[in-house]
Amino acid sequence: MSSLVVKRSVLLAKLIKHVNSEAKRLSSHFVYFPDNGKPVEGETTKMNMMQAINNAMDLTLRSDPTAVVFGEDVAFGGVFRCALGLQEKYGKDRVFNTPLCEQGIAGFGIGLATAGATAIAEIQFADYIFPAFDQLVNEAAKARYRSGGQFPCGALTVRTPCGAVGHGGLYHSQSPEAFFAHVPGLKVVVPRGPTAAKGLLLSCIREKDPCIFLEPKILYRSATEDVPVEDYTLPLGKAQVLREGDAATLVAWGTQVHVLLEVAQKAHDELGVSCEVIDLQSILPWDEETVCNSVKKTGRCLIAHEAPLTSGFGAEVAATVQEECFLHLEAPIGRVTGWDAPFPHVFEPFYLPTVSRCYDELRRLLQY
Amino acid sequence: MALHSGVSFVRLNGFRHLARLLSTHRKPNIVQNEKNADFPGAKAPYVTEIKFLNESSYDPIPIYRVLDNNGEVIDNNEEPNIDRDTLLNMYKSMIQLSQMDKILYESQRQGRISFYMTNYGEEGIHVGSAAALSPKDLVFAQYREVGVFLFRGYTVTELVNQCYGNCEDPGKGKQMPVHYGSKQHNIVTISSPLATQMPQAVGAAYALKRIPNNDRCVICYFGEGAASEGDAHAAFNFAATLDCPVIMLCRNNGYAISTPTGEQYRGDGIASRGPALGLNTVRVDGTDPLAVYNAVTRARELVLGTNKPVLIEAMSYRVGHHSTSDDSSAYRPLEEIDKWTKDESPIQKFRLYLEQKGLWNEEADKAWAKECRNTVVRTMQDAEKKKLPHWKEMLEDVYYDMPPRIQKQIQQMEDHLKKYQEHYPLNRYQSE
Numbered sequence A: 001m002s003s004l005v006v007k008r009s010v011l012l013a014k015l016i017k018h019v020n021s022e023a024k025r026l027s028s029h030f031v032y033f034p035d036n037g038k039p040v041e042g043e044t045t046k047m048n049m050m051q052a053i054n055n056a057m058d059l060t061l062r063s064d065p066t067a068v069v070f071g072e073d074v075a076f077g078g079v080f081r082c083a084l085g086l087q088e089k090y091g092k093d094r095v096f097n098t099p100l101c102e103q104g105i106a107g108f109g110i111g112l113a114t115a116g117a118t119a120i121a122e123i124q125f126a127d128y129i130f131p132a133f134d135q136l137v138n139e140a141a142k143a144r145y146r147s148g149g150q151f152p153c154g155a156l157t158v159r160t161p162c163g164a165v166g167h168g169g170l171y172h173s174q175s176p177e178a179f180f181a182h183v184p185g186l187k188v189v190v191p192r193g194p195t196a197a198k199g200l201l202l203s204c205i206r207e208k209d210p211c212i213f214l215e216p217k218i219l220y221r222s223a224t225e226d227v228p229v230e231d232y233t234l235p236l237g238k239a240q241v242l243r244e245g246d247a248a249t250l251v252a253w254g255t256q257v258h259v260l261l262e263v264a265q266k267a268h269d270e271l272g273v274s275c276e277v278i279d280l281q282s283i284l285p286w287d288e289e290t291v292c293n294s295v296k297k298t299g300r301c302l303i304a305h306e307a308p309l310t311s312g313f314g315a316e317v318a319a320t321v322q323e324e325c326f327l328h329l330e331a332p333i334g335r336v337t338g339w340d341a342p343f344p345h346v347f348e349p350f351y352l353p354t355v356s357r358c359y360d361e362l363r364r365l366l367q368y
Numbered sequence B: 001m002a003l004h005s006g007v008s009f010v011r012l013n014g015f016r017h018l019a020r021l022l023s024t025h026r027k028p029n030i031v032q033n034e035k036n037a038d039f040p041g042a043k044a045p046y047v048t049e050i051k052f053l054n055e056s057s058y059d060p061i062p063i064y065r066v067l068d069n070n071g072e073v074i075d076n077n078e079e080p081n082i083d084r085d086t087l088l089n090m091y092k093s094m095i096q097l098s099q100m101d102k103i104l105y106e107s108q109r110q111g112r113i114s115f116y117m118t119n120y121g122e123e124g125i126h127v128g129s130a131a132a133l134s135p136k137d138l139v140f141a142q143y144r145e146v147g148v149f150l151f152r153g154y155t156v157t158e159l160v161n162q163c164y165g166n167c168e169d170p171g172k173g174k175q176m177p178v179h180y181g182s183k184q185h186n187i188v189t190i191s192s193p194l195a196t197q198m199p200q201a202v203g204a205a206y207a208l209k210r211i212p213n214n215d216r217c218v219i220c221y222f223g224e225g226a227a228s229e230g231d232a233h234a235a236f237n238f239a240a241t242l243d244c245p246v247i248m249l250c251r252n253n254g255y256a257i258s259t260p261t262g263e264q265y266r267g268d269g270i271a272s273r274g275p276a277l278g279l280n281t282v283r284v285d286g287t288d289p290l291a292v293y294n295a296v297t298r299a300r301e302l303v304l305g306t307n308k309p310v311l312i313e314a315m316s317y318r319v320g321h322h323s324t325s326d327d328s329s330a331y332r333p334l335e336e337i338d339k340w341t342k343d344e345s346p347i348q349k350f351r352l353y354l355e356q357k358g359l360w361n362e363e364a365d366k367a368w369a370k371e372c373r374n375t376v377v378r379t380m381q382d383a384e385k386k387k388l389p390h391w392k393e394m395l396e397d398v399y400y401d402m403p404p405r406i407q408k409q410i411q412q413m414e415d416h417l418k419k420y421q422e423h424y425p426l427n428r429y430q431s432e
């Protein structure tokens, strides 16, 4: 056990500063910074995030005979094709369509997990997870607690695509992490790219508690990396420092990590300052230690997320940082987020926490 | 109860039809006991034998049709008496819709609009139902019912502006394409989350019922896929128990994205759920506009006459891909589509019917199709020239009165744009 922990922290250290500069602009709002550090030694293959997720499910279905993958349109691979080819490979009783009903999918998954199966459920869009909210919040999250540990449903993982894509409008763009972050008993994870997605998804699937795995859908096809072929996990509850610096700590998750990496680069080029960029990865539980240690060093903290400002997860991070780092702070904690409105269709470029909005805020913090 | 009402859409006048319907189910043997049970939850006879009921306990619910594939009326008594102008409006709306679908689908491919969904194969359901309703009846739609908008006089211009989300979009650029809505035409704005409109429609019907001398009903359209949502069950149960004048119209087009009906439900389609939950129910051929017209006409009489809901299951086929994000060749054979476009096209059936009545001909057809195409192309050219709404619209209509916190956010964005305007596509949006 302890050796495992050691191994994990070594892996973490390896992942630090491994973001390289072959960045590629994916849409008007961000540039993708691929990982080039490898969580494990050995063979790698070029995979986009969809393929990395497919690979994680493939490995699970191969090694765990109880594992099943299901959801709306999953039989032919799902609308984002993450389950592509898996039904052909593992059969219709392991990879299958469900009727169109999110509360059914979540409840069915809890039942599977209760009876000893590994359940990998797909909700077609995170925007459509709300009919399943009761099952996830009142049932999955509380199953261990209310049964005195007799009937946990940790073998449940709910995967769902989230976040902005450029034209998704109200119901194909939302980032609902904060709703679930308010629920003790759940684990909430958001990967920033293929390598992270594979390792984190495998962790979620094996985790002893139910996990919500939010996949930024804009990264599915466009974010490509050399991903290790073998089975590996990345620790839940741990953030990754992707770029070290002393001027400010920039915190994000998912797509927004890449926005902040660009901001840090811009700050380096134009202001000559170095910013530390942290990918939180795990929203619940989150890595207070890594973030607070960083802020104690830099004295400034900027948090950015796509979800609306009010009661967004940035509020939780900010409250903890001011509690833990009060005397180290040299500026108020900044939050750059989606505005307090539903996610709008044609106004998306104005709604998102863009590079220029984040950079503007960073300058304000630096000059404070 | 369920045993006696495999099909229970009762015609208000005429028992011939009723007799035909009743003959479609078999009664299981009931051991004649002296008395019926009197449980609060069920009044039913006692039996001494265990018998499980299943989908084959009943014959399939029949599909009502008026026209055959050649557009000929099968039973003259069933030909509805629709005036010439209405018939033509029905047909012209169908053509306008399919022409618009072709061009807008293509325009998405060219990147002019961000998304689109076609209505091919289901046009008959739209115009058949719309023609049977009063324009005052309130519509709750799913998304694939654009013919209802067109029939009610919503213009191609309004539809196209919505798809562009430009400054003349009645929805002010907030939603993705095809999320239309019109207060003036009594059609509630479409929302993407499936089946949410179903219990809402029932609530609206309850509100209408309470208005003195109410003469309006509500119609709710939904797909057979959406019918799997919890909200669908809630809607049926609320409609029946709260006696709501609502027509629940299911478009059963065989697919929910890639999921075929065989993986969506077991049992006899959506219709079989109606009698089980206490709704008057009928199943119709959705490729036959006149069948849909008759069913909705009678359903309307029934819901307004009794304040009881009706469930209609309109059978059809989704001829197009689910949307521009979908390629249906990944999950269905081309031959299957062919069959439904060749023999069962609602447009073709209805055109043949109109031609036989001497109301339409090939020349008129060509001319109208051309006019429809021109209308769409012209409208798109105009729509493209129009600016998108002012960016501040983004934070309008969140609340009736804008709270100070949102006012502050507008101010922040305004200050930010003064410094960083070159990073935003401001020229595409209206300015102050």
Ligand SMILES: Cc1ncc(C[n+]2csc(CCOP(=O)(O)OP(=O)(O)O)c2C)c(N)n1
Binding pocket: A072, A100, A102, A124, A128, A131, B144, B192, B193, B194, B222, B223, B224, B225, B226, B227, B251, B253, B255, B256, B257, B318, B322
């Ligand atoms: C609550 C919810 N879950 C999933 C979706 C994604 N989705 C959009 S349309 C669709 C299929 C709907 O099928 P059906 O109701 O049969 O209507 P059709 O497209 O065939 O007209 C799905 C799964 C959604 N919009 N809302």
Ligand SMILES: [Mg+2]
Binding pocket: B223, B224, B225, B251, B252, B253, B254, B255, B256, B257, B318
């Ligand atoms: Mg359907």
